[in-house]
Amino acid sequence: xxxxxxxxxxxxVSDKRESLxxxxxxxxxxxxxxxxxxxxxxSNDGKKVIGxxxxxxxxxxxxxxxxxxxDPYAIAGIRKTTEIRRWRKxxxxxxxxxxxxx
Numbered sequence: 427x428x429x430x431x432x433x434x435x436x437x438x439v440s441d442k443r444e445s446l447x448x449x450x451x452x453x454x455x456x457x458x459x460x461x462x463x464x465x466x467x468x469s470n471d472g473k474k475v476i477g478x479x480x481x482x483x484x485x486x487x488x489x490x491x492x493x494x495x496x497d498p499y500a501i502a503g504i505r506k507t508t509e510i511r512r513w514r515k516x517x518x519x520x521x522x523x524x525x526x527x528x
């Protein structure tokens with residue numbers, strides 16, 4: 427069952443984030459098909475990156491933690507908070523998916 431990694435960034439780190447963007451993307455690419463999705467969290471006006479959300483297909487909480495902690499953004503101290511939670515996909519593409527637990 428996948429894990430969602432939800433991160434909120436420190437304030438005023440946009441220059442630091444930009445300098446590490448390619449290393450961050452390389453980290454994401456290295457996950458291959460285990461990375462079901464990933465993207466930036468934006469301020470309500472859509473103009474500022476305030477964090478990110480990734481969905482990692484693993485049954486191991488430790489692997490999800492490792493993924494989060496080895497991200498160049500995390501190593502550089504950009505992350506303010508990180509939450510890792512199990513996720514069960516039930517709705518996709520406008521349809522209910524009955525597989526998995528209730």
